Amino acid sequence: MIQFDAIHKRFPNGTTAVHDLSLEIPEGGVTVLVGSSGCGKTTTLRMVNRMVEPTSGTIRVGGKDVTRQDAAELRRSIGYVIQQAGLFPHRTVLDNIATVPLLLGHGRRRARARAAELLETVGLTAESGRRYPHQLSGGQQQRVGVARALAADPPVLLMDEPFGAVDPVVRTQLQDELLRLQKELNKTIVFVTHDVDEAVRLGDRIAIFRTGGHLVQCAAPAELLARPADDFVADFLGAERGLKLLSLKTLADVPQGPAPEGGAWTLVLDEARKPLHWAPKDTKDAEIPLRPLADGDSLLAALDESIASPTGLIARVDADGVLTGVSSRDDIHEHAGRAHTAARTRTGTEPETETAA
Numbered sequence: 056m057i058q059f060d061a062i063h064k065r066f067p068n069g070t071t072a073v074h075d076l077s078l079e080i081p082e083g084g085v086t087v088l089v090g091s092s093g094c095g096k097t098t099t100l101r102m103v104n105r106m107v108e109p110t111s112g113t114i115r116v117g118g119k120d121v122t123r124q125d126a127a128e129l130r131r132s133i134g135y136v137i138q139q140a141g142l143f144p145h146r147t148v149l150d151n152i153a154t155v156p157l158l159l160g161h162g163r164r165r166a167r168a169r170a171a172e173l174l175e176t177v178g179l180t181a182e183s184g185r186r187y188p189h190q191l192s193g194g195q196q197q198r199v200g201v202a203r204a205l206a207a208d209p210p211v212l213l214m215d216e217p218f219g220a221v222d223p224v225v226r227t228q229l230q231d232e233l234l235r236l237q238k239e240l241n242k243t244i245v246f247v248t249h250d251v252d253e254a255v256r257l258g259d260r261i262a263i264f265r266t267g268g269h270l271v272q273c274a275a276p277a278e279l280l281a282r283p284a285d286d287f288v289a290d291f292l293g294a295e296r297g298l299k300l301l302s303l304k305t306l307a308d309v310p311q312g313p314a315p316e317g318g319a320w321t322l323v324l325d326e327a328r329k330p331l332h333w334a335p336k337d338t339k340d341a342e343i344p345l346r347p348l349a350d351g352d353s354l355l356a357a358l359d360e361s362i363a364s365p366t367g368l369i370a371r372v373d374a375d376g377v378l379t380g381v382s383s384r385d386d387i388h389e390h391a392g393r394a395h396t397a398a399r400t401r402t403g404t405e406p407e408t409e410t411a412a
């Protein structure tokens with residue numbers, strides 16, 4: 056757990072970057088710090104590993120006051136990932152990843168073996184380990200940055216806009232990878248972004264800051280979207296709060312029935328009973344492509360597919376892609392409404408919102 060207790064940071068030029076911050080970051084989850092530019096997110100993050108020292112207040116990691124620990128040692132025990140990866144340009148990828156294990160006194164052989172393992176963990180080939188950072192794409196460099204931060208197996212990972220400099224497709228891939236890794240590793244991750252969608256996608260909890268370094272609200276994403284503490288939070292989350300909430304809910308509970316027969320549309324399956332497309336009764340019309348959805352897909356994806364398809368139906372599949380049934384636009388819509396009511400009225404089932412002035 057990371058505890059910020061009455062933290063204040065005023066830079067020598069008089070700028071207050073963080074104002075009276077008290078926040079508990081639970082162990083083993085992703086806490087995302089969001090807010091507009093200059094609201095103190097990076098400063099907050101960098102105080103955890105003492106790259107910035109607070110003016111007053113206490114920060115504890117695992118119960119220990121960080122100011123009572125040797126700064127260099129502390130930094131080696133906390134993973135740190137930044138935008139543009141921050142790799143050493145004249146070292147190979149493998150040596151970049153092996154840096155911290157080497158500093159920690161692991162032999163070169165062991166450090167490299169660990170680095171090779173991590174390359175695979177973050178989805179890179181062994182061959183890329185022999186390259187230099189500039190010979191990799193931006194997205195690959197970010198993966199190396201994550202591997203390097205994980206090399207000493209630190210319980211805490213600080214990530215400062217790590218995916219800010221890559222295109223949206225690669226960004227989504229990197230987010231997926233991080234979620235997959237986190238399921239496996241269960242680190243305590245503090246993640247800074249100014250992108251609300253990224254925060255909602257990755258965060259177990261989201262802390263929203265406003266200019267002047269004020270924490271406004273910290274809550275689980277669904278709670279935040281359903282019950283923003285004030286107009287600032289509501290504005291920051293954006294106009295499509297309702298849709299964002301649906302991106303957090305799955306399709307699992309929406310009822311499904313057999314595919315209709317003899318109507319205007321027929322669901323065409325391949326020999327393994329995997330849905331291919333909708334065929335019109337009138338063969339002059341074009342067939343309609345479809346995107347099969349599984350129980351783990353979101354209500355937002357279901358709503359989108361049901362609206363986009365003139366059939367008003369979605370094809371549901373199991374983990375192997377085999378048809379399990381179809382669901383109607385009306386059923387999806389009804390569930391979407393219920394998800395909202397539940398989120399608004401929920402009491403005591405989610406972590407409590409922390410608000411600060």
Ligand SMILES: Nc1ncnc2c1ncn2[C@@H]1O[C@H](COP(=O)(O)OP(=O)(O)OP(=O)(O)O)[C@@H](O)[C@H]1O
Nearest residue numbers: 066068070072091092093094095096097098099249
């Ligand atoms: N070394 C410094 N000296 C003086 N002021 C600083 C320093 N570092 C940051 N600041 C100021 O402190 C405030 C908070 O900066 P910080 O980088 O923490 O914000 P941020 O929320 O991470 O912003 P961004 O999203 O743009 O990275 C800003 O007004 C910034 O200009």
